[in-house]
Amino acid sequence: MSFIVTGAAGFIGANIVAGLNKRGFTDVVAVDHLKKSDKFTNLADNRISDYFDKTEFIELVRAGKIAKPEAVFHEGACSDTMELDGRYMMENNYRYTVDLFRWCQRERIPFIYASSAATYGASSIFKEDVRYEKPLNVYGYSKYLFDQVLRREMQYGLRAPVAGLRYFNVYGPHEQHKGRMASVAYHQFFQYRAEGKVKLFEGCLGYANGAQMRDFVYVDDVVEVNFFCLDKEITGIYNCGTGLAQPFNDVALTVVNTLREADGKPALTLEEAVMKGEIEYIPFPQALVGKYQAYTQADLTNLREAGCEVQFKSVQEGTRAYMLHLLDKVK
16 A cells, blocks of 8 residues: 655654554655755654655646555645745645645545644634634634635535544654744753753733643644544544643643653642742743634544544643653653
8 A cells, every 4th residue: 555645754744654654554655845954854764665845746746647545644734823925825735735635536535634723713612613713824724725625525525535634732753843833842841951941931811821721632642543534534624632721831840840750850840840940931922912822622522423532642641751752862
């Protein structure tokens, strides 16, 4: 069996390739853009059968010159919520996805693609329904707009399964290339090792210091949801999160205590960590005003009704596993 994974050198894409390898599949065509060449390390950890630059690949798709795979995992996108070039974002995220989707439909290829919780914007209801979708930035809009294409096409009938997964705050191995868009846990690992403390935003939008809440989902669990969609050939748009919002303070405290444990030090409470200066609150950035989700929590009703039984890790479980992974990598 052969598979195509776009964004294969990226965060979730690299973990999907690794997951396919664990299932015994090595005929994996990787698609990405290595302008930032250090992303190659994510591919080097995995076994693939071929590699295409994203531009060359979509040109071959549009010309009908790519061999038909068993399925396509479309993870490639610009995920920078601070990106201001709307023209680039719409071409790279929206138009690219539309063309790849239409090829998969013509060839009857199952298509599993990355949507995003950014489609909900400042909504307080995170259910896969257009009434609750109000993106705050062009990244969220680029994902929202393709979701509408799928919904429209579903009304007329599809030739092959299509599943859109609305990722919430994903964290875990293989995100080192993402720079400022890497997870809070990733940045805090290096902050703590360098400075002996981690940093969080002060209170905003009605939340106390570090009490803003997100649905943090570990990347291994995200891969399992992708494979559920593949195995069960489901169609639709589904939230991909834990279904439980937890505060950023939970992430920070788990980072601090896991790294303290590695140094032979006892665990701290949140109050003790703040008092000792190991958790520091910094001013909320002006650039994020009006563009920040202070609360997200995936409604998993549709995913569970589709039969997905993935048991998602809590922040404490996932962040601890991630810290131990990073400690092993920097030895």
